[in-house]
Amino acid sequence: MRNNTPVDNLLVLIAILASATGYGFYFRARSGRLKATTKKGATAVISCITPVEMGTEFGSVATLLQFSSAFCAPCRATKVLLGEVAKDHPGVVHVVLDAESHLELVRRLKIISTPTTLILDPKGHEVGRAVGAPRREQVAAALHALR
């Protein structure tokens, strides 16, 4: 391939910055949004976890199961936020697991990035999940819907 001219490279630069900006807005809009987990037979069974695996009992209303990692900046803020939410809502338990040391669970629950928060019903079935740092009102609304 012949060497590009600076003008060609400038066009490439503009294209990269434009697509990165587009992706950035898409990413920002999607990040932390809580999605209800659809129960389609097998999916509901797979998205199930035992108290032993989690290291604690399920909350009587819900469990906020957060997967974190040391290389994730927003994980800490999410941990603080969900801890406060759990404190404000009786029957809601907040659990933080280090994703790296629970790889089997991570694979089974199809966790790809951190933070990922699963909302579990009292039986430990996944009813919702948020990929990225969720906002307080989003979590509160999801918990309200569970009652």
Added chain:
Amino acid sequence: MSSMLKASVQIDARGARFGALITAIVFSVALVTQSPALIMWQAAVFAIGAFRGPQFTPYAVIFRSVVKPRLKSNPIFEDVRPPKFAQAVGLVFTIIALIGSLLGSSVVFSVAVAAALAAAFLNFAFNYCLGCQFYLLGVRLVSPRNSKITLEVK
């Protein structure tokens, strides 16, 4: 407590973000001028950031001496490990770009620089966290999976 063991260095997140801005500018100029010298410079900066920490790079020095005194906002303290991870990923991409340049392939050079530029730009403009998106994925790919049997028993 395990949290005591995990206690790590905290840095000003605004400094890391400023560093990402300078990095994005360096990559932009390197892409347009196809300059391996600039990528070599950036690789050296990334090496400092990845091995010693992002708070020791020349960009962090500029931030502390020039930018920080002019900022009105309070410092945002953040764990050093996420930006350190991002610096290591950046180092890998600059090395790929330099290898491409050595082999005379402007395509390899441009693609590697473009990827690193996109990451640095997203980091600066959207506070994008590379470690959040790719660290776990990398661990998942590298470590062997042995969960098949447990799944079948169930």
